[in-house]
Amino acid sequence: MNTRHEPSGRIDPIERVLADQPLRQPGDQLDRRIDALLEGKKARPVVARIGPMISLVGATAAMIALALLIHYTLPGNPDSGGNVPGGIVEAEPDPALEIERRWAVLEPGRIMITEDRRAVQPMRYRTVRQTRWVDPQENVEYELTVPQERVLLLPIRVD
Amino acid sequence: MADDLGQLYRRHRQGLFTLALSVTGNAEQAEDAVHDAIARLCKRERLGVEDPTAYLFRSVRNAALDQIRKRRTKLRSAESIFDHTLADPDRKQATDLERQEQTERVQQALDDLPEPQRQIVIMKIYGELTFRQIAEALDTPLSTVASRYQQALLALRQPMESLV
Numbered sequence: 001m002n003t004r005h006e007p008s009g010r011i012d013p014i015e016r017v018l019a020d021q022p023l024r025q026p027g028d029q030l031d032r033r034i035d036a037l038l039e040g041k042k043a044r045p046v047v048a049r050i051g052p053m054i055s056l057v058g059a060t061a062a063m064i065a066l067a068l069l070i071h072y073t074l075p076g077n078p079d080s081g082g083n084v085p086g087g088i089v090e091a092e093p094d095p096a097l098e099i100e101r102r103w104a105v106l107e108p109g110r111i112m113i114t115e116d117r118r119a120v121q122p123m124r125y126r127t128v129r130q131t132r133w134v135d136p137q138e139n140v141e142y143e144l145t146v147p148q149e150r151v152l153l154l155p156i157r158v159d
Numbered sequence: 160m161a162d163d164l165g166q167l168y169r170r171h172r173q174g175l176f177t178l179a180l181s182v183t184g185n186a187e188q189a190e191d192a193v194h195d196a197i198a199r200l201c202k203r204e205r206l207g208v209e210d211p212t213a214y215l216f217r218s219v220r221n222a223a224l225d226q227i228r229k230r231r232t233k234l235r236s237a238e239s240i241f242d243h244t245l246a247d248p249d250r251k252q253a254t255d256l257e258r259q260e261q262t263e264r265v266q267q268a269l270d271d272l273p274e275p276q277r278q279i280v281i282m283k284i285y286g287e288l289t290f291r292q293i294a295e296a297l298d299t300p301l302s303t304v305a306s307r308y309q310q311a312l313l314a315l316r317q318p319m320e321s322l323v
Contacts, residue, residue, distance in 0.1 A: 018284045019284050021241050038161045038197075
């Protein structure tokens with residue numbers, strides 16, 4: 001026990017008597033509680049490591065999903081019929097038909113755990129397709145705006 | 160950091176508990192105070208302090224003061240920081256009884272000290288802290304800590320004279 005009388009180093013007899021007294025001990029329960037706290041503290045960095053990994057996997061999945069969606073929705077792509085809303089079959093391109101604008105937004109959602117305990121990353125893909133064409137015979141301009149939203153659930157590996 | 164905190168706790172377990180017990184006067188609340196202080200430190204990524212030992216004692220003292228504030232009654236518990244139990248209660252040998260009496264007198268002498276002096280004595284003798292660490296733990300100038308400690312020893316000399 002450090003009962004030295006600073007700074008001279010001399011030990012006071014009062015200090016010696018105080019130091020000789022038997023101290024009341026904390027219970028074992030305290031040690032168990034502290035151990036549980038410290039174990040929890042050790043476990044937390046593992047979660048912290050998984051977090052960025054999930055984000056990285058999620059971001060990669062999002063990029064792949066975006067690439068696939070762009071591929072399948074590009075005009076002129078032979079596979080692009082997949083994005084026609086409501087199962088409408090697109091007509092053959094007409095010289096009067098003009099696709100003017102298309103907006104697309106891809107938003108990754110929060111990672112979820114499915115009922116069968118799989119981690120999935122929801123990707124919300126929103127598009128607005130605006131089509132305008134002119135009927136030269138009637139001299140009428142038609143405009144069609146089709147908003148569309150899809151949610152893709154991309155499986156994620158977290159191990 | 161959990162390992163560092165664990166080592167720090169194990170090294171100062173007794174001193175931390177004794178300090179908390181001297182503040183709260185209740186063993187259960189003293190354990191809660193030590194637990195709460197460690198729990199708060201666990202939430203931090205790193206301690207980021209110059210002297211972790213002084214900081215831990217400071218945290219436990221603050222947590223012990225919080226325990227007092229949480230009490231519904233203002234009546235102060237007065238459990239001893241010492242172990243007054245006899246080695247063999249059935250035999251009650253003269254030396255044991257003498258020792259028990261001595262411990263009770265030391266406890267009484269400590270109880271009669273002003274609170275700041277008592278905490279300094281406990282951190283110094285039972286926490287084995289340096290004056291500099293005590294000053295940091297109490298956020299008090301080093302010279303004040305040293306002089307209060309000397310005053311405490313002087314105050315203890317008379318009631319403990321026969322024990323020296």
